[in-house]
Amino acid sequence: MKKHNFSAGPCILPKEVFKKASEAILDFDNSGLSLLEISHRSPAFVDVMEEARSLALELLDLKDKGYKALFLQGGASTQFLMTAYNLLENKAAYLNTGTWSDKAIKEAKLFGEVIEVASSKEKNFNYIPKSYTIPKDTDYFHCTSNNTIFGTQMKSFPNTDKPLVCDMSSDIFSRKLNFSNFDLIYAGAQKNMGPAGVTLVIIKEEILGKVTRKIPSMLDYAVHISKDSMFNTPPVYAVYVSLLTLKWIKENGGIAGMEENNNRKATLLYAEVDRNPLFKGFAEKEDRSPMNATFNLTNSGHKEAFDKLWKDAGVNGLNGHRSVGGYRASMYNALPIESVQVVVNCMKELEHKI
Amino acid sequence: MKKHNFSAGPCILPKEVFKKASEAILDFDNSGLSLLEISHRSPAFVDVMEEARSLALELLDLKDKGYKALFLQGGASTQFLMTAYNLLENKAAYLNTGTWSDKAIKEAKLFGEVIEVASSKEKNFNYIPKSYTIPKDTDYFHCTSNNTIFGTQMKSFPNTDKPLVCDMSSDIFSRKLNFSNFDLIYAGAQKNMGPAGVTLVIIKEEILGKVTRKIPSMLDYAVHISKDSMFNTPPVYAVYVSLLTLKWIKENGGIAGMEENNNRKATLLYAEVDRNPLFKGFAEKEDRSPMNATFNLTNSGHKEAFDKLWKDAGVNGLNGHRSVGGYRASMYNALPIESVQVVVNCMKELEHKI
Numbered sequence: 043m044k045k046h047n048f049s050a051g052p053c054i055l056p057k058e059v060f061k062k063a064s065e066a067i068l069d070f071d072n073s074g075l076s077l078l079e080i081s082h083r084s085p086a087f088v089d090v091m092e093e094a095r096s097l098a099l100e101l102l103d104l105k106d107k108g109y110k111a112l113f114l115q116g117g118a119s120t121q122f123l124m125t126a127y128n129l130l131e132n133k134a135a136y137l138n139t140g141t142w143s144d145k146a147i148k149e150a151k152l153f154g155e156v157i158e159v160a161s162s163k164e165k166n167f168n169y170i171p172k173s174y175t176i177p178k179d180t181d182y183f184h185c186t187s188n189n190t191i192f193g194t195q196m197k198s199f200p201n202t203d204k205p206l207v208c209d210m211s212s213d214i215f216s217r218k219l220n221f222s223n224f225d226l227i228y229a230g231a232q233k234n235m236g237p238a239g240v241t242l243v244i245i246k247e248e249i250l251g252k253v254t255r256k257i258p259s260m261l262d263y264a265v266h267i268s269k270d271s272m273f274n275t276p277p278v279y280a281v282y283v284s285l286l287t288l289k290w291i292k293e294n295g296g297i298a299g300m301e302e303n304n305n306r307k308a309t310l311l312y313a314e315v316d317r318n319p320l321f322k323g324f325a326e327k328e329d330r331s332p333m334n335a336t337f338n339l340t341n342s343g344h345k346e347a348f349d350k351l352w353k354d355a356g357v358n359g360l361n362g363h364r365s366v367g368g369y370r371a372s373m374y375n376a377l378p379i380e381s382v383q384v385v386v387n388c389m390k391e392l393e394h395k396i
Numbered sequence: 397m398k399k400h401n402f403s404a405g406p407c408i409l410p411k412e413v414f415k416k417a418s419e420a421i422l423d424f425d426n427s428g429l430s431l432l433e434i435s436h437r438s439p440a441f442v443d444v445m446e447e448a449r450s451l452a453l454e455l456l457d458l459k460d461k462g463y464k465a466l467f468l469q470g471g472a473s474t475q476f477l478m479t480a481y482n483l484l485e486n487k488a489a490y491l492n493t494g495t496w497s498d499k500a501i502k503e504a505k506l507f508g509e510v511i512e513v514a515s516s517k518e519k520n521f522n523y524i525p526k527s528y529t530i531p532k533d534t535d536y537f538h539c540t541s542n543n544t545i546f547g548t549q550m551k552s553f554p555n556t557d558k559p560l561v562c563d564m565s566s567d568i569f570s571r572k573l574n575f576s577n578f579d580l581i582y583a584g585a586q587k588n589m590g591p592a593g594v595t596l597v598i599i600k601e602e603i604l605g606k607v608t609r610k611i612p613s614m615l616d617y618a619v620h621i622s623k624d625s626m627f628n629t630p631p632v633y634a635v636y637v638s639l640l641t642l643k644w645i646k647e648n649g650g651i652a653g654m655e656e657n658n659n660r661k662a663t664l665l666y667a668e669v670d671r672n673p674l675f676k677g678f679a680e681k682e683d684r685s686p687m688n689a690t691f692n693l694t695n696s697g698h699k700e701a702f703d704k705l706w707k708d709a710g711v712n713g714l715n716g717h718r719s720v721g722g723y724r725a726s727m728y729n730a731l732p733i734e735s736v737q738v739v740v741n742c743m744k745e746l747e748h749k750i
Contacts, residue, residue, distance in 0.1 A: 064419070238631055275592045
């Protein structure tokens, strides 16, 4: 039976990507060698890295605008400390929209003063705070564009003359934004971009070099930039699979094409959440994420029946995060709308059965 | 034509590993899902992580001896700073046996005083220094067990009551040692253990908690231990391929089996290096590494002829590192002795041709 994979991450990638990614393990590019056994300094892999870096900038419309793309290790969790290590001299402003913002704040506090400009914690992060001021004397402003756990997304970003730093782990390459408004974007690959084990960092070079502390080489963006993202052995396979996915995005209409599909999927699902009296959305409507739709049963007594319905239909990964409960449908770029229809059908069927 | 892969890393892994690793990309464990698209919190992957951690300790004979195994990101280069971040309060002693020791020393200096107890730099690291004293007031002693670039290997390790920290990136699981003499062992996977993108850390818990500085979560061994190596999304695929390789090691005689084969391969190659008047070994004989054999032509005028011979024979990755020049035959666990015989045949053929 076909599986419908709503996993929050690591998550579904395009079928074509899995096929090529599997072949490269046995024979990479007709070399007679596995991609796993070739030197990262071989021309074949250097080409992969350079194409991935270039394509990431191209898709974000950031070529020739002073940005560099890096493929690093350690996930967004490592970026929480790297951003502060590289940028926080005195004070930084953070918007707290959920678990991941909270973790970023915790790490930044080791390096300087952190101003939490606003937080939606008092309502279990079911909305995005909108009226806040970024203090004039901060080194940068940090936010999380999409909150995977709570199903909220920032629809707009503050106008500020401070460097704008954004964790886009769960919605990068999913919607059009004016990416040149940002100074540092980072994203763990394992949602819309690739497998776990690599992190994309997009950085405007001019924001570097402003802190006085000594930075260990592996944590220093300038070191990675100077070595073209090959300061040490990169996570070869994860970079390659990311390149395959970036190519698939380009071939399927780029970010605009992704956004159109994502909006269709989100409209389909949220319409049923709002229509069906057995369900209730978790996030405020205006802040709803097209990537992660969070919703609950209005009567938890129907849990067993609903769970059986979607599991029998081949749906995977629909359970909500423990911080929210209920359900979470993660609808990343590669998820086909047919899979969303399957969940919607299960919701309708539950209604008919009750 | 069959390829004979002598790449220094990333490098050859067992054929059986490539086969299973390729299948898991299309369908992991008959789940109907790719290994790349399942949650790292799924029972299937938690089992992979736990089995890999347990098997690493078992192969090193470190079970129930106070050690924990972690699979982290960032390579040995990240361990250079993590070891110092976690262990260096005042002063640490380092043995300098080559490029990687040198880099470890550089990063450690950001965190405290570093005593270089000995160095073989004056002879381009072609030997392992043996008479040195570890000062009484150091927090730990750090060394590199095998020097991939220079082809040297430590055959014995100092007796010290200080924590013994060792970078075993290029010879872990290749030879028997009394691993319980070590307090912290780390190794980038991409030689004998798996693909690039994951680092094995073996740590004796009792050495932690002795420094006063605050440690960022991702750099804190104690945090990773407390979360069973799942503090954040681990590099799922690289951990899985490492598990496949560890199982292959176990099925093929464990470390003792590996060592026996590695010694046969090294004996075969070094015998030819010593016998054939056209070649000369780079490293001092007593310090030669069975993993990486470095050697030069006695007359560099034969370079073109020799290069043609081995390339025509399907040999890959035999060029020496730029710091040494000449040739380097990396003979990791998975390299069959038949491949070594092919190189030896090329060396003999060169002699007959000249």
